[in-house]
Amino acid sequence: MITDLADRDVDAGERIRTAAVLLFARQGYAATSIRDLGKAVNMTNAGIYHHVSSKEALLADLMRVAQRNLIDAVERMLHPHHRPLDRLSLLISSLTAVHALSPMTTRVMDGELRSLTPGSAAHTEIIALRDAYEEHWKRAIADGVAEGTFRVADQKLTRLALMSMCTGTSEWYRPDGDSTLEQVCAEFVTIGLAAVRAPATAGAVARHDPSLLPDFPWEPPDARNDPRPAEARR
Template sequence: MKTARDVDAGLRIRTAAVRLFAQQGYAATSVRDLARAVHLTNAGVYHHVSSKEALLAGLMEAGHRGLIDSTRRMLGGVTDPPGRLALLIGSLTAIHALNPMTTRVMDGELRSLTPGSTAHDEVIALRDAYEDFWRHTLADGLAAGVFRVADQKLTRLALMSMCTGTSEWYRPDGDSTPAQVCAEFVAIGLAAVRAPTSAALSVLPDFSLLPDFPWEPPHA
């Protein structure tokens, strides 16, 4: 049975791992680096995680599950494609703006998991499950005649890249709030698919439904 002390140490290790993996990369981060960051010995770290790769896999799996669950709640009851696309763009943008280090690890470190391993395959399956929300929304919008795009895959990749890029440049003390960035990106995204924007522009994500990543390091 885990004690409160174990939970606290485990969370500190995950927070340090996210910071180090995001700032210097998984490959350049050693267990010694993690131990130093949380004031433990290497053995102390291994008391809480079986390996550095297992630590990364756990973070990526939990992050993707949180993303999927929050998106499912966000889209509940919204059936029109423009409204769904607005929520997808707004929520993915907000998640990356508010959790820049966690999302950098989620987006950039799949290559560090052993190809063919159970963890690697699970993260790919979770990533694909999330992207299905986008695939189905774009396909439904085209079928209903409310979206016009030449290539669904390229459109999806372009829109998602716009949203995920906020983890690299957004700053809480900058000129725009997360809500303002979301609103602007929704307008850009709906214009990109040539959708009617009058109603969908008012559909912005409920930030209370966004996933909670307790290991996300505080903003500098």
């Protein structure tokens, strides 16, 4: 049983979502059964189905809410900034921070689209939400190239490389590691601006406001400092 997930004083829907995120991230959606979820939160299969219509619907809901929260957060951050340099810096630092602070949720967001039924309404919706988020990256890079601030040979390849750098923190970042999250974000911004060949004379760049980062209430807090592979944690 996962710590605190059987606490009856905690909302059952939130307990189920926390257990789902933890199990989907650690052992994969396909390898997680409704029975596994029930065991984690001390509920019967019927009890789980009282709160969710199906395992796939649960996954879709988690991904939908998480993607919308991410989009809303980044749009709030970007709103007052117009320079492509600032917008790209905010996108890099915020995506890095989100993945470092919510590693289980973001692993599910990034890795389990394949588990949604192709062609289903949920699959189509999640792809559209992903595209809406990535559009901010596309525009920031394209605008920087158009105004001559960035020099990029392949905008798509550059975008994918930068986003992969940021999302990787869900796999290796630890709050008790050698670098603070602020230091990691700042260094990634430096690396990212170097990748687009931004001028060193451009001046200070915007930094994300931690209070504007998206909130994922189901993120399992006890999972963030456990570096062991999934096999060792079972």
